[in-house]
Amino acid sequence: RREAEAKAKAEQERAARDKDPEPKKREHTRPPTVIVDREKGASYRRIGFLGEGGFARVYEVVDDAHDRKAVKVVNKSNIKTKRNKTKLWAEIKLHQMLKHPNIVRFDECFEDSDNVYMVLELCDHGSMMDLLRRRKRYTEPEARFYLVQLIGACQYMQDMNVIHRDLKLGNLFLDKNMNVKVGDFGLAALIENPGDRKKTICGTPNYIAPEVLFDTANGHSFEVDVWSVGVILYTLLIGKPPFQTKEVKAIYRRIRENRYEFPEDKEISASAQNLIMSILNRDPLERPTLDEILEHSWFHDGPFPSHVPVSANDGPPDFF
Numbered sequence: 320r321r322e323a324e325a326k327a328k329a330e331q332e333r334a335a336r337d338k339d340p341e342p343k344k345r346e347h348t349r350p351p352t353v354i355v356d357r358e359k360g361a362s363y364r365r366i367g368f369l370g371e372g373g374f375a376r377v378y379e380v381v382d383d384a385h386d387r388k389a390v391k392v393v394n395k396s397n398i399k400t401k402r403n404k405t406k407l408w409a410e411i412k413l414h415q416m417l418k419h420p421n422i423v424r425f426d427e428c429f430e431d432s433d434n435v436y437m438v439l440e441l442c443d444h445g446s447m448m449d450l451l452r453r454r455k456r457y458t459e460p461e462a463r464f465y466l467v468q469l470i471g472a473c474q475y476m477q478d479m480n481v482i483h484r485d486l487k488l489g490n491l492f493l494d495k496n497m498n499v500k501v502g503d504f505g506l507a508a509l510i511e512n513p514g515d516r517k518k519t520i521c522g523t524p525n526y527i528a529p530e531v532l533f534d535t536a537n538g539h540s541f542e543v544d545v546w547s548v549g550v551i552l553y554t555l556l557i558g559k560p561p562f563q564t565k566e567v568k569a570i571y572r573r574i575r576e577n578r579y580e581f582p583e584d585k586e587i588s589a590s591a592q593n594l595i596m597s598i599l600n601r602d603p604l605e606r607p608t609l610d611e612i613l614e615h616s617w618f619h620d621g622p623f624p625s626h627v628p629v630s631a632n633d634g635p636p637d638f639f
């Protein structure tokens with residue numbers, strides 16, 4: 320019964336999401352009902368609205384083989400500047416070369432006179448941020464399951480010399496089987512020569528590593544993604560990011576001072592706290608590597624589920 324209820328609720332939420340919430344004034348920028356890739360002779364029928372980000376709107380579509388996909392649409396009027404064009408092409412180039420079970424699959428890319436379209440794997444259960452809002456916190460077994468998948472994706476990105484630079488719950492999506500898919504490569508960077516360091520200040524305030532903000536002379540590298548993994552783990556287990564406050568400046572101050580606490584009313588295991596503290600080290604060279612994180616005892620300290628049930632969208636699953 321629980322499963323049936325969960326299914327009905329998910330359907331309701333999907334229906335709500337499917338209502339295109341765009342205001343009327345933007346109507347002229349809405350993509351056609353049937354989006355056509357003329358070069359390949361493929362078409363995608365728009366059936367719902369999934370979400371909106373900085374530049375893009377993301378729609379659910381059905382392709383010619385009746386498969387459901389997500390299409391990320393960027394209106395050309397939004398990428399008039401050279402800088403924005405370069406950013407979009409970088410996102411496409413990087414995302415296109417990444418093929419991993421825990422990274423949103425990039426299928427196609429094409430344009431018409433109005434928009435650039437990216438056809439992506441559909442992630443039925445939205446982002447992990449959506450789930451956190453509904454659930455408030457994740458259980459430790461769920462966090463173990465998701466963290467192993469996230470770290471797998473991070474290891475692959477490092478092998479491909481890609482730093483994501485914007486890992487956060489809002490950019491981690493869940494597919495129909497509740498597996499993690501890393502998405503949104505809008506801030507990702509390619510390390511073209513070993514040892515190269517990046518100097519652009521970017522990221523999302525709550526998840527940004529201290530060296531990005533305070534060591535601009537020296538630059539940053541792959542360790543910024545490790546930092547974000549620590550912020551993600553804390554957020555999953557506690558329900559809000561460690562350095563969160565109302566003002567961005569105050570968040571940065573807390574990051575600089577490494578000031579965060581484990582609230583007493585939200586009990587988490589000592590080994591989880593230990594792992595989080597080791598990752599949230601101000602010195603990037605002192606942080607554990609991805610392999611070292613996976614070796615931490617927390618991963619063996621309690622149940623490790625083989626999968627997460629869809630019912631986890633509405634309430635804590637029972638893994639015992």
Ligand code: ADP
Nearest residue numbers: 369370371372373374375377389440441442503
């Ligand atoms: P931006 O790069 O502009 O921030 P995102 O890639 O974050 O855009 O996408 C915006 C929103 O669209 C997301 O928050 C999510 O709700 C939805 N979305 C994006 N990609 C997918 C996908 N592959 N499957 C399902 N929903 C998606």
